[in-house]
Amino acid sequence: MKRLAQELEGINYLRLAKRAAVTPGAVTAVYMTADVLAIALSIAAAVLARGSLGGLDIALYLPLWPVVWLFVMVYTIVGLYPGIGQAPAEELRRLTLASTLVYLVLGVGTFLFKEGEAYSRAVFLGAWALTILFVPLSRALVRNLFARRSWWGKPVVVLGAGDTGKMVVRALNRNPGLGLKPIAALDDDPGKRSAIDDVPVLGGVDLAPLLARELKVRHAIVAMPGVERKKLLNILEGYAGVFPHLVLIPDLFGFSSLWVSAQDLGGVLGLEIRQRLLLTGPRLTKRMVDLVLTLVGGLLVLPLIVLIAILIKLDSRGPVFYFQDRLGKDGRVFKAVKFRSMYGDGETRLARLLEENPHLKEEYEIYHKLRDDPRVTRIGRILRKLSLDELPQLWNVLRGEMSLVGPRAYLPRELPKMNGSERIILKVLPGITGLWQVSGRSEIPFPQRLEIDAYYVRNWSVWLDLYILARTVWVVLFSRGAY
Known part of the structure; x- marks a missing residue:
């Protein structure tokens, strides 16, 4: 650390060292503990549920507890420990496939050893279903509790402090659950030696090996898309031995990032980029999932829909449902159905409010919504808070006008403000929910919603x-960002 202190003047070295200090294996230990508990709970719940119906010897399942470690072994093989830098959708895919594989092995094993008659198939299927539900939930809870702790994750150095480097640092800071903690950035341009979201830009990229040795940093991200090819190759080849985990950010903004695969084209690196949601097969898969979940879910929430309809009629005069023109696939306009959450003279109330309050007009122009909208009824505020006003859109899903998950269903008058994003967003069905809704909902400015929706289309998968x-x-x- 003394040598590093000599190289870099004016830097708080203790703070830098504290940023880089992590507990080896901490993330793995926490994830492993959460997984074991979730798997044990899943199996126990399945056994007890089946046992409550009678005719099952619960004691028969007690000697099977070591099976839990088989899950841990398979999870390790598929790269779920420590799981640093893994996207949630990819983690869900690996967890589901790995858990299913283990249960298949157990099923085949009981058949080969002629133990199938002793164990209940209902327990087997129930434990499988609960495992693929509880394990991802337990991991999400772990991230929510510990992701911002100082010991969580791995330190990473970002090479490049330009626009791309800043984007990388801010993205990692916004998503601490990924486990990559930017502790410093490096750039050869002296004009970029300022902090990025409290992450110091220490000096030139030649300091990277020193940082790696002195602070035991094993992860680096090369965010220098504008650098000349020869220099970039020297950096990659020179630092690959210093940083065991070296990630290159290519100059391919606007393309898919989740499901890109590398290909060797006769010694030339190629990246296969496929926007799956624009292909026939994935579209059919998505449609099948929509129909199954909508039919099953629709029957379950039917009593709730009837109750809400009654409350709306009691709360204010007017129809129960509200039909609004929205932009669908290929820009076709359709009638999106929602529970009415506004008064009949809502537009007049809004116009008067915006005219009398310029600051509210500015808020409306940015978010296309108001936090305290005078048009919204009493029951409407509750419905919007819980997003229950959108339940009738299950009908739009059955009609093939919407999907359960997709981009936002934009208003026709918003089309001129989409600034070209409609070319990708309107190629697919809009969704009742979507990535923008779980990323902040109404708190996200309109331009950022467009970016998130375009990202969803480019990176779609069933897992996402x-x-x-x-x-x-x-x-x-938790009613986050809804009004």
């Missing part, structure tokens, strides 16, 4: 949809 649906439940329960 399942992740968004799970996050939607969490966000709605």
Whole structure:
């Protein structure tokens, strides 16, 4: 550390060392503990639920507790420990496939050893379903509790302090659950030696090996898309041995980032980029998932829909449902159905309020919503807070006009403000929920909503949809960003 102090003047070295200090194996230990508890709970719940119906010897399952460690072994093999830098949708995919594999192995094992008659198939299927539900939830809870602790994650150095470097630092700071903690940035341009969101820009990139040795940093991100090819190759080849984990940010903004695969084209690196949601097969898969979940979920929430309809009629005069023109796939306008949450003269009330309050007019122009909207009824405020006003859109999903998950259903008058983003966003069905809703909902400015929706279309997968649906439940329960 003394050598580093000599190289860098005016830097708080103790603070820098504290940023880089992590507890080896801490993330792995926490995740492993959460996984074991979630798996044990899943199996126990399945056994007890089946046992409550009678005819099951619960004691028969007690000797099976070591099976839990088989899950840990498979999770380790598929790279779920420590899981640093892993996107939530990718983590969900690996957890689901790994857990399913373990249960398949257990099923085959009981068959081969002729133990199938002794164990209940209902317990087996129930434990599998609960495992793929509880394990991701337990990991999400762990991240929510510990992601901002000083010992969580791994320190990372960002090479490059330009626009790309700043974007990387801010993205990692916004998503501490990824576990990559930017402790410093390096750039050869003396004009960029200022902090990025409290992350110091220490000096030139030649200091990277010194930082790696003195602070035991093993992760680096090269965020220098504008640098000349020869210099970039020298950096990558020179620092690959210093940083075991070296990530290159390419100059490919606006393309898919979740499901890109590398290809060797005769010694030339190629990146295969496929926007899956624009392909026929994935679209059919998404449609099948929509229909199954909507039919099952619609039957479950039908009593709630009837109750809400009655409350709306009792609260204010007017129809129960509200039909609004929205932009669908390929820009076709359709009627999105929602529970009415506004008074009949709502537009007159809004116009008067905006005319009398310039600061509210500015808020409305930025977010296209108001926190205290005079048009909204009493029951409407509750429905909007919990997003229950959108339940009737399940009908739009059945009609093929919407999807359960997708980009926001934009208003026709918003089309001129989409600034070209409509070329990608309007190629797919809009969703009842979406990535923008679980990322802040009404608190996100309109331009950022467009970026998030475009990101969703480019990076779609079934796993991303399942992740968004799970996050939607969490966000709605805690009413974050809704008004």
